[in-house]
Amino acid sequence: MNSSENQLEYRALKEFVRLVDDETSLGMRVRCVICEELTVRQRELINMYYMENMTMPEIAGKLGITVSSVSRTIARGRLRIRKYLKYNGRSMMNSCFD
Template sequence: MGGIRYSKREDAAALSVYVRALSEAHTNRAELGRLKQNLLRALEEDVTARQREMLMLYYVRELNMRQVARQLGVCPSTVSRTLHRGEANLRRCLRYGAERYLRSLNDGKERA
């Protein structure tokens, strides 16, 4: 039986929509740099070291949950739960940051 696999496509799609909205609104490098800084800050501050390690192995190195579990010496269910919690923390942080950023853009348009 295959293990639980979270949809990388859905998470990647949500992040790409966020990045595209930012890049369409402001195409300069400073804004994109700020976005990258916010994502890195979210990875450093809003997820635990263990969540960050598993997220990097799963999304960056593209290992499946069994491979991550084997590499870290834990059960696949532990990897699944940890990834789910880390993704939820990042989603919450990025959603709040995106809403605030997009609201500030709309406020600027209304004043102009």
């Protein structure tokens, strides 16, 4: 992935995570995906990074772990969400807008 693809993915995932606060059917489904597909640690770090807008060094300092660990955990969480959306996202979106 090049830099512009990374930025696009970051913005798309940030919007996806923000849907967690949405009270619509889609928001509730997104919340379920995050709860069911991610580990507790992945949910925690993704929330801190995307919702609380903390930097990776800030997260690492707060939790007493390395920046590398934060980066890997967030990347694995994004991958799990991406895989879920690849296989289930279209049907999830279609069922909300039928």
